[in-house]
Every structure is written in C-alpha cells, then in structure tokens.
Amino acid sequence: MRKKITILGNPPCKTDDNLYKYIHKSIPVIMRIKKGIDISLLKRYTNKIQLIYHPIWLVKLLIIADRKPLPPKKSNTNIFIDAISGYRGLLNNIPLTTTEINKSTKCIDPFINEENNLEKYIQDVQNSQINRSYMLKKPKYKTIEYFLTHLPLWKVEINGSKIQRDIFLNANTGESEQYMASQWNSKKWLLSSN
Numbered sequence: 001m002r003k004k005i006t007i008l009g010n011p012p013c014k015t016d017d018n019l020y021k022y023i024h025k026s027i028p029v030i031m032r033i034k035k036g037i038d039i040s041l042l043k044r045y046t047n048k049i050q051l052i053y054h055p056i057w058l059v060k061l062l063i064i065a066d067r068k069p070l071p072p073k074k075s076n077t078n079i080f081i082d083a084i085s086g087y088r089g090l091l092n093n094i095p096l097t098t099t100e101i102n103k104s105t106k107c108i109d110p111f112i113n114e115e116n117n118l119e120k121y122i123q124d125v126q127n128s129q130i131n132r133s134y135m136l137k138k139p140k141y142k143t144i145e146y147f148l149t150h151l152p153l154w155k156v157e158i159n160g161s162k163i164q165r166d167i168f169l170n171a172n173t174g175e176s177e178q179y180m181a182s183q184w185n186s187k188k189w190l191l192s193s194n
Helices: 018-025 027-035 039-045 118-133 178-183
Strands: 001-009 046-067 070-082 087-092 097-102 140-159 165-168
Touching: 001 046, 018 039, 018 165, 027 097, 039 046, 039 140, 046 118, 070 118, 070 140, 087 118, 165 178
Parallel strands: 001 140
Antiparallel strands: 001 097, 046 070, 046 140, 070 087, 140 165
C-alpha cells in the first residue's frame, strides 16, 4: 500500500561498509573483545537487514513565563513522543523532515494518536521536565504545532554462535537506538486513558 509519510531526516541510503561499522560500534566493547566479534563475523552472522519507519510525534511549544512587572518572557521548546511506547522528552531543535511516498519499507502504525490522549503526553512533559526549571510560578503553555513523523531505523537481525540479537540503528546518524527499541514492549511510559 502506498502511503505518504513524513520522515525525520533525509531518506536514508545504505552502504554496507558504513552500516557494519555502526553495527559493530553498537555492540558493547566487552562483548566484542570477549567473543572476538569483528565486522567480517557480523557480515557472516547477519540474517536480515530491514529499513523500518518508526512513528514519533514532534511538538512545537511556546512557553510564556510571567515576570511582573516586566512583560512575560516567551520562549520556544520542542517535545518528542515515541508513538509506540510513550517514551518522551525535550528536543533542542526539530530536525529536517522530508515527505515521501512509502513504497516497500515497513511503516509502523502509531499506538498514541490524537484521539488517544496525545495532549496528556504533552502535559506530562510540561509538568515533569519543563516546570522544574521554574521555582515559583509555573509558566503557561501554548501548543504551536504537532505532527507525526517517522524515524527511519535499520533493523539488523544477527544470529550466530557468538551473538544473537536484533540491533536497531538510526538510519540518519548510524547511532544505536537500542534503548528506544527496548521500551516498545514496556508499559512503563504509557499514561492511563482516564
């Protein structure tokens, strides 16, 4: 099915040499040393490499802090919310996004959507992460914009005698996304719908 999606970053392109360097880097150093895991071993043990698009909400927020008798101080901040696990936090800036028609890669449907309490997740970040910067009077907030994007991830299935694991890498930067992937089956970050 063809579906237009917004992608975080540029559409990824894969070169085997770089990808395997990132896979090697994502494996803990102790494991690499103890088990003698190198790039050639990883190439032999790799069963499947798949590009997936993981849904993430991005929110642009205006913070309005009263400072009587001075005029209110206004500042912008950005929030990300993993649309599967509910893992959330602040972003310094929103990365470049591109729109493309998804042809063959796996696009994961979001669990958290506008109807499913997106506003509660935004308020949770405001209360737990932004408000602690304000000692006395807490600021007011105005949501400027929110939109669903998809983070391109390489899912690499490795299965061999020395290592068996699925590795998730950010397809834009090559950095490991193992922590985010470990939260997908956890209910730790989900907020109740009451």
